[in-house]
Every structure is written in structure tokens, then in C-alpha cells.
Amino acid sequence: MIDPAYLTRPRAPYAVDPASTRGRLVPEPASPTRTEFQRDRDRILHSSAFRRLKHKTQVFVYHEGDHYRTRLTHTLEVSQIARSIARALGLDEDLAETLALAHDLGHTPFGHAGERALHACMHGEGGFDHNAQTLRIVTRLERRYAAFDGLNLTWETLEGLVKHNGPLTDGNGRPLGPDPLPVAITVYAEEQDLELWSHASAEAQAAALADDIAYDAHDIDDGLRAGLFGLDDLREVPFLADLLNDIHRLWPGLxxxxxxxxxTRRVITRFVEDAISEGSRRIVALEPRGAGDIRAAREAVISFSPGLQQADLDIKRFLFARMYRHPRVEHVMADAQQIVRDLHAHYLARPSDMPEEWRMEGANSSRAIADFIAGMTDRYAIQEHRRLFDATPDLR
Structure with a gap:
């Protein structure tokens, strides 16, 4: 049985209470040993999509070296940061961790380059969006349970995955951005209302901010170790210059x-402490009496202060120019995109070359082909291309 002390441990009134979950699309008996969000977390950890993150890259392809981060190592780092923020603010740590662990399940091989290529392949058919693909994976594509497709996660986990970056529509259901909602989200919304017009829980917001923190710190780390830029180059960012000056003062000649x-550890610490401080300030100002007040707020409650928002923006601008658009990275990513485009075109013309389970999704179905390719690891995508084509880019 669940330890009663766990269920009664201090939790802020605005935190999501696992005992008051809105439930699952397919009702299931309660677990005698785990809360509902702990069950969600465990289902994600045991999913096939989660295991594949081990061989999906962030920026570098998998054989660049053992020290660069994969989607899996990034996900684990996001999970640790999300739990730290959630713990400090009295949120449900298990829900924050669950959302952190699941947030990248929908990513294609070869990082954002693979996503851009697959989105172009799906032009006119709804495009491709990795967040929407995560929803598709956990509600349909994972097929492990006898009673349902997907993982049958709680409403709170699903809404957090879909809305972790904020509301998607206005009160009348119109998309807030210039583009239509991704197909997977609109299709699922017909089956279960995730209240796309509202913010997600504070736990989801904490997981989203943890993702930003991990990206900033660890892309700096990977870029430095890859030799794409040097420590002195980082002084272009005032926030990083201050941290480097502090390190030099304490350990000259390190x-x-x-x-x-x-x-990198100072970057993480400063951003986490700022998120906790700013989150506390916004929560005090809002005076929420429940999780519903967090969802109905006019702005996110878990956020950086204006000063750290600027630092986050400055770091991302630096990384975009000096890392993501570095000629060495762009060369590899261009070849990676070609692999994705080639695979999509080949399977569309010859669906019989896909495994039987994917052929059953529908012959000549571009969406089924996109599902198949999106689930590939970098290594498998390269192997498939070598099997089907006479020449495959080296990705080096």
C-alpha cells in the first residue's frame, strides 16, 4: 500500500493533487502502491519510445563521441532540474518528473534537423511537430497493454505535455499562433478535452523551464568540448562573462x-534559483487557492525574472549563431535531412519495404510513414538508408 505519510506530506494548495486526478481516458483500478502520477512516470520509463532516446541526438550525430548528450541524457538532466524546482515550490514532484521524462518522446532522429525535414515531407498533410508526436506516441503508437493503445496516462500528464509552453487556443478554440494546431492535437481533442485555452499546471511549467535551463547549460558544455567556440568567446554574453570572472577570481589558472x-554548474544553479525566486513572487501575487487558479492565470507562474529572461535570450542567440549554425554542424545536419527525405520518399513509393506492423497502419499513408521515421534512432535511420540506397552520407 502507499505510505500514508506520502499522501499527506506538505503540498502547496496550488499543486496538483494525485488523489484528485481527472483520471484516465480508459478507467483503471487504483494502484495499491503508487500514486497516479507515479504510475504515469513508470509507464513512460518502460516505454519503447523512452528507450530509443538513448540513440537520438541533440545536436551531434551519435558517433561524434561518447561525451556529447543524447536525447536520453538531456531528458534525465531535465528531470533532475524539474524535480528541484517542484520541490522548492511545494509542487507534485512526480508529475513534474513525469512531464520532464516524456517531453522529448516525439523527437525524430538527428534532432531538429530531422524534424524540419519530416515537416517538409508532410507539407499539405498537416506537417510534423515533435510535441504533437509525443501526444500521438503516448495515446496511440505505444502498443503494450491489452486494454488500450498508448499508455493511458492521466489527464494532468496529457495536458502538461500538450500545453507546457502555454495555451494553444483562445476561448473560442482559435489557434493563438499563425499556424493551425498540429493534426495530432486536434484529433485527440475530439476524444478528450485538454482545455487548450488555459495554461498547464505549475508542474508542467516547471518541466518546461527545466528544459530551457538544461539546453542552455549543456549545449554550452557540448559546444565547448566540440571546439565550436572557446571559453573566451562566451564573454560576448554578459551573464556568462560574470560567471567566468567569478571562476577566474576563485581559481586563477584553472x-x-x-x-x-x-x-555549466553555475549556469544551472543561477537559473534554477531565479526560477524558484520568481515563481515564488508570482505565486504570492496571484494568491492561488488551487491548481485551477494556476491554469486560469493570465501568465505563467513559473518563469525567469526579467534579468534572467534576457540572459536566456542572449545565450540562445549565441548558441544559434556559434553552434547550431556552425558550418561543421550545418554540413552534418544537411546530410541528415537528406537521409530523412530519402526514406520518406522511398517508403511512400514502396510501403512494402517497411516492417509489417507499420504497413498495417495503411498503405501509402504518409502519416504512418512519418510515425515510422520519427520513431527511428539515428543509427537505425542510417542503417535503413544504407539498406535501401546505394550511397549514404557519412554524417561526419
Missing amino acids: DASRAIHEL
Whole structure:
């Protein structure tokens, strides 16, 4: 049985209470040993999509080296940061962790380059969006349970996955952005109302902010170790210059490897502490009496202060120019995109070359082909291309 002390541990009134979940699309008996969000977390950890994150890259392809981050290592780092923020603010740590662990399940092979290629392949058929693909995976594509497709996660987990970056529509159901809602989200919304017009829970907001923190810190780390830029180049960002000055003052002459680690840990610490401080300030100002007040708020409650928002923006601008658009990275990503385009075109013309389980999704179905390719690891996509084509880019 669940330890009663766990169920009665201090939890802020605005936190999501697992005992008051809105439930699952397919009703299931309660677990005698785990809360509903712990069950969600465990289902994600045991999913096929989660295991495949081990061989999906962030920026570099898998054989660039063992020290660069994969989707799996990034996900674990996001999970740790999300739990830290949630714990400090009295939120449900298990829900925050669950959302962090699931947030990248829908990513294609080869990072955002693969996503851009697949989105172009799906032009005119709803495009491709990795967040929507995550929803598709956990509600349909994972087929492990006898009673349902997907993982049958709680309403709170599903809404957090879909809305972690904020509301998607206005009160009348019109998309807030210039583009229509991704197909997977509109289709699922007909089956279960995720209240796309509202914010997600504070736990989902914490997981989203944790993703930003992990990206900033660890792309700096990976870029430095790959030699795409140097420590002194980072002084272009005032926030990072201050941290580097602090490190130099404390340890003059510190070797580069230790200096990189000291920098990245300070980036994480500063952003986490700021998120907790700013989150606390916004919560006090809002005076929420329940999780519903968080969802109905006019702005996110878990956020950076204006100063750290600027630092986050400055870091992302630096990384975009010096890392994501580095000629070496762009060359590899262009070849990776070609692999994705080739695979999609080939399967569309010859669906019999896909495994039987995917052929059953519908012959000549571009969406089924996109599902198949999106689920590939970098390594498998390269192997498939070598099997089907005479020449495959080396991705080096």
C-alpha cells in the first residue's frame, strides 16, 4: 500500500493533487502502491519510445563521441532540474518528473534537423511537430497493454505535455499562433478535452523551464568540448562573462575541463534559483487557492525574472549563431535531412519495404510513414538508408 505519510506530506494548495486526478481516458483500478502520477512516470520509463532516446541526438550525430548528450541524457538532466524546482515550490514532484521524462518522446532522429525535414515531407498533410508526436506516441503508437493503445496516462500528464509552453487556443478554440494546431492535437481533442485555452499546471511549467535551463547549460558544455567556440568567446554574453570572472577570481589558472564544468554548474544553479525566486513572487501575487487558479492565470507562474529572461535570450542567440549554425554542424545536419527525405520518399513509393506492423497502419499513408521515421534512432535511420540506397552520407 502507499505510505500514508506520502499522501499527506506538505503540498502547496496550488499543486496538483494525485488523489484528485481527472483520471484516465480508459478507467483503471487504483494502484495499491503508487500514486497516479507515479504510475504515469513508470509507464513512460518502460516505454519503447523512452528507450530509443538513448540513440537520438541533440545536436551531434551519435558517433561524434561518447561525451556529447543524447536525447536520453538531456531528458534525465531535465528531470533532475524539474524535480528541484517542484520541490522548492511545494509542487507534485512526480508529475513534474513525469512531464520532464516524456517531453522529448516525439523527437525524430538527428534532432531538429530531422524534424524540419519530416515537416517538409508532410507539407499539405498537416506537417510534423515533435510535441504533437509525443501526444500521438503516448495515446496511440505505444502498443503494450491489452486494454488500450498508448499508455493511458492521466489527464494532468496529457495536458502538461500538450500545453507546457502555454495555451494553444483562445476561448473560442482559435489557434493563438499563425499556424493551425498540429493534426495530432486536434484529433485527440475530439476524444478528450485538454482545455487548450488555459495554461498547464505549475508542474508542467516547471518541466518546461527545466528544459530551457538544461539546453542552455549543456549545449554550452557540448559546444565547448566540440571546439565550436572557446571559453573566451562566451564573454560576448554578459551573464556568462560574470560567471567566468567569478571562476577566474576563485581559481586563477584553472584548466579548461574544470572551468567548463564550473561554468555549466553555475549556469544551472543561477537559473534554477531565479526560477524558484520568481515563481515564488508570482505565486504570492496571484494568491492561488488551487491548481485551477494556476491554469486560469493570465501568465505563467513559473518563469525567469526579467534579468534572467534576457540572459536566456542572449545565450540562445549565441548558441544559434556559434553552434547550431556552425558550418561543421550545418554540413552534418544537411546530410541528415537528406537521409530523412530519402526514406520518406522511398517508403511512400514502396510501403512494402517497411516492417509489417507499420504497413498495417495503411498503405501509402504518409502519416504512418512519418510515425515510422520519427520513431527511428539515428543509427537505425542510417542503417535503413544504407539498406535501401546505394550511397549514404557519412554524417561526419
